[in-house]
Amino acid sequence: MSGAGKRVVLLGATGSVGTSALAAIEAGGFSLVGVAANRDVAALAAIAEKHRPELTVVADERAAAGLSDRLAPLGLASAAGGAALADLAAMEADAVVLAVPGFAALRPALAAVGAGRVVCLANKECLVAAGELVRTRARAAGATILPIDSEHNAIFQVFRDDALDAIERIVLTASGGPFRTASREAMAAARPSDALRHPNWSMGAKISIDSATMMNKGLEVIEAHHLFPVGPERIGVVVHPQSIVHGMVHYRDGSCLAHLSNPTMVTPIAHALHYPGRGSAPVAPLDLVAIGSCTFEAPDEIRFPALRLAREALAQGGVATNVLNAANEVAVAAFLEERIGFLDIARVVEETLEASVGRGLAVSTLDEVEATDAEARRLASLSLAAAAPT
Structure with a gap:
């Protein structure tokens, strides 16, 4: 199925990948039936006003009223919060484009594969943090994962x-x-x-x-x-x-x-759609x-040790790659806020991996994945304290 007959859901619509996805959706004549963003109500509402999806979701619940005020007069449904985001990812559609960055994409990704959808996956952290869990649920539900990275x-x-x-x-x-x-x-x-x-x-x-x-x-x-x-x-x-x-x-x-x-990014997204x-x-x-x-x-x-750290985490197996991802998200956020130097990013990740207990152990549930992520972020935050801005 292609063109106007194909129903597409897009999560992460206001980011750089989401913008590319919208270009591919519009050029292909696809029907955008569901759309979501984190908190940019103005940009999200503009997309909804143009495409008139069946449901528009803002992840940040504090932005719910602002979105509803924009869309309700147009007769367009809206919702807010993580549960609504997961529901949107699982709604009836021919393709779900997952352009939400970071670990935050894991729950909607699991909802989409659990519903047996064709998931066009731009987010890499889902598979890094919980690849076995995502693949197991996809196989059980007959979902298809099409990479658009x-x-x-x-x-x-x-x-x-x-x-x-x-x-x-x-x-x-x-x-x-x-x-x-x-x-x-x-x-x-x-x-x-x-x-x-x-x-x-x-x-x-x-x-x-x-x-x-x-x-x-x-x-x-x-x-x-x-x-x-x-x-x-x-x-x-x-x-x-x-x-x-x-x-x-x-x-x-x-x-x-x-x-x-x-x-x-328009090319790989268009290929998948x-x-x-x-x-x-x-x-x-x-x-x-x-x-x-x-x-x-x-x-x-030597100059870029992050690549080595990722390979080492993959070799360790179990939750090590989840720990790697969580520590990296914490360290990158700290660098962007100028609380640490650029080279401290890899140092924080390496120290967190070394401090993590049982990083080679396997996990089988979302609760276990999220608990590991939370503990790794706590350890990474401790490592941040030893880093000084350059």
């Missing part, structure tokens, strides 16, 4: 599920972020405004900082482990500053299939002559 969507497009034995490895590409060539000394002195200047992508603050530390790529390695069953040892990362090649699959016959596109067909998207065609050249280099895990 640019790197994972790229792998998805060139990955042969029916030829796993023929796959040598998969490779995610990284831009290297704003500090790709910077010294450790320069990074130690970096302010949030420096780290937010991504050379290729326009993204939200948290993911921009993750890109600068390369934790984003570490989280993507963990996510890829849950999406593509090749094993952690066969998931590689290369730095590709131009951000044109987004992912590659190496096959044992010497073939390497790569996905190329301009650096825009039209899947298994192909449709158009409001993006510029890729002009390789204008680009001129594409270069590749190995990631530097």
Whole structure:
């Protein structure tokens, strides 16, 4: 099903990924039947007024009255809070686009997969924190997870599920972020405004900082482990500053299939919304002559230890990746508030992993995942106390 007949729910509509999703939805002629955002009532109401969805949800309950005041006179239904967000994620739809950032997306993600929906997943933290739980519920309900993170969507497009034995490895590409060539000394002195200047992508603050530390790529390695069953040892990362090649699959016959596109989230989102067909998207065609050249280099895990920490957490198994994610969210928030320095982010994450008891233990319930997340945030907050702003 495609075009006007396809019902789409969008969570995280007012962020950078949500804006790209709206462009893909409008260009594809899809019907936006449900929409949500965290707290930006003005932007959310404008989207609802344009698309007239069946339900509009604001996650922050303090914004409920403001949203209702805007939408009720138009005959548009609205709701607020976490329970309403989960209900929206589970509503009858052909695709649920999950563009909510961070651990906060886990409950709506579980609601969507539990309802058997096709989930277009931009959020990586869900699988990092609770990959086994999400996949188990998806299998039980017959849900489908389509990755729309640019790197994972790229792998998805060139990955042969029916030829796993023929796959040598998969490779995610990284831009290297704003500090790709910077010294450790320069990074130690970096302010949030420096780290937010991504050379290729326009993204939200948290993911921009993750890109600068390369934790984003570490989280993507963990996510890829849950999406593509090749094993952690066969998931590689290369730095590709131009951000044109987004992912590659190496096959044992010497073939390497790569996905190329301009650096825009509209392309992977449009691919997932039209899947298994192909449709158009409001993006510029890729002009390789204008680009001129594409270069590749190995990631530097000395200057960017976050990638190493993510791999170590994945190797430990159990709740270690949940601890990694929680500590990173705490540390990034502290850096954005200029309470710690840029290099302290990785230090806080590493200290939290070391202090976490039973990080190799498996969890099977949402309550256990959330308890682990809360404890990791407490430990990370203790580590923050030892860090001083630079």
